[in-house]
Amino acid sequence: MISLLLVCVLAASALAATPPSKANNTVNTFAGPLKYNEDWGYSLIRTGAHTFWWLYAAEQADENRPLFMWLQGGPGSSSTGYGNFQELGPKTMTDEDNQATWLQLGDLIFVDNPVGTGFSYVESNSQYTTNVAEIGNDLVTWAIDFFSVHPEYRTRPFFIVCESYGGKMTAEFAAQLHLAVSAGVIPLTKFKGVGLGDSWISAMDYVNTWGEYLYAQSYLDEQQLDRVNTKAASCQSLVDSGKWSQATNCWSAMEELIEIETDGVSWYNVLKQGDSDAWSAAIKTNRIDTRTHVEKLYDRHVRPLQLDALDNYMDTVIRNKLGIIPDNVHFGAQSGMVFNKQSGDFMTPNWATVDKLLSYGLQVTVFNGQLDLICDTIGTERWINRLTWKGLDQYKAATKKPFKTKSFPLAGYTKTYQNFQMIYILRAGHMVAHDTEESGLFVLQSMIDRAK
Incomplete structure (x- = not known):
C-alpha cells in the first residue's frame, strides 16, 4: 500500500486537473423542480493513470446538503455511464428527467473506477490495479484532488454509496479515507459513512x-x-x-x-x-x-451493463458535451482488462474491513434487494454475522421494523443498532435504485437522518 506521504506527493500532480466546466440545468423530481450545475474532469492519480469524475450540484445549497459519491460494480462497470443514466442521475439517455434522481436529496459525484473503467484510462497495462487495496489507494489520491478542486465539500456531509463489486471497493476506500482524514492528509470534517448496496463483500457466503x-x-x-x-x-x-x-x-x-x-x-x-x-x-x-x-x-x-446504446451515447453525445475526453480513449474500451486484472482478488472477503468502519464510528448502512441472486440477502446476513463489532449481539436482538413508500404500504424492513443498519428492500433485485426508485430514496434519506 502506498504511504500517506507518497499519496501527498502524488496529489501534487493531481492538482493539475482540468478546470471546472459548468453547465446549468433543471430536473423535475418527486420533490419538485431542481436547478443544478455540473462539473467534470480528470485526476492524474499515478503516472499514466487517469480517473474521470462527474459532479452534479444543486444551484442552491447550504452547508448541510450532503455529497453522495457513487461507485459502480463490475469491476469495470461505469459509474458515470450506467449509474448516472440508468439508475440515479438527473437525466436519462433520451434527456428526459429522472424524477427519482438522488440529486433531490444531495449532490452527486460519479467516479469511473478502477482506472480503465468508463472514460477513465491507463496508458500502459502496468498501470491497472490488481486488488481492492490498490483501488482504495487510487481513490484516496483522487479524493485529495477532488476536495482541492471543490473545497466547498470539505465541511459538508460526505457519504460513499455503491452497488455490487463496488461494495468491496467502497469498504476499502472508506477505511483508507478515514485514515487519511485522521492523519490530516484530507481536510474533510464530515465523512459520515457508507451505503453498501447488494455488495460482494464475502464471495463464499453468497x-x-x-x-x-x-x-x-x-x-x-x-x-x-x-x-x-x-x-x-x-x-x-x-x-x-x-x-x-x-x-x-x-x-x-x-x-x-x-x-x-x-x-x-x-x-x-x-x-x-x-x-x-x-x-x-x-x-x-x-x-x-x-x-x-x-x-x-x-x-x-x-x-x-456496457449496453451498445449506452456505449454509443457516451462515445458521441456525452463525449461532445464533455469536451475533454482524449481522442484515443473510448468509453468502456478497457473494462475487460480491468476485470481480468482484478480476477485474482474476486474471492477474497473483506467483511473485516466493514468491521473496521464500524470501529471507526462511521455509519454503515447495508441494503439488499429481495430478488437479487448474485448477492442474495441470506449471504449478506451470513457475512454480517461474521462481524466482531461489539454491537453485533445487540443488533441481532433489535426489532426489525417495516417501512413504506408512496407506492407500497409495505416496501421493506429496517434493523438498526448504533452506527449499523440493515435495510431489506422488497420487490428489488440487484439494482435497487433502478428496480424500486422510492425505496432507493428511502435508503438515502435514512442515511442522512442517522448521520445527524
Missing part, C-alpha cells in the same frame, strides 16, 4: 447460499440442491486453501451449473431470465463455448 435461496424460490428440487451444494463445497475448499485464482474459476463453473439447473435464471432478479448470460448465449447460438472462466464472468457481470 456462493454457499445460492442453492438454499433458489430452493426456497422453487428453482431447484432436492436433487438439484445437492448438486449445487456439492459444487459450492469444492469452491469453499479452494478458498480455504488460499487458491484464489482457482476459486474464481470454480465460482464461474458454479454459475454455469446454476444456469443449467434453472434454465437460465437471471443473476440480478430471480423473476427474470438472464438472456445475456453465458449459458443462454451459448444455447441461442448453438456453438461450443471456448471462453475462459474469467471471460464468462465478465460476460455475465460487466458486459450487460
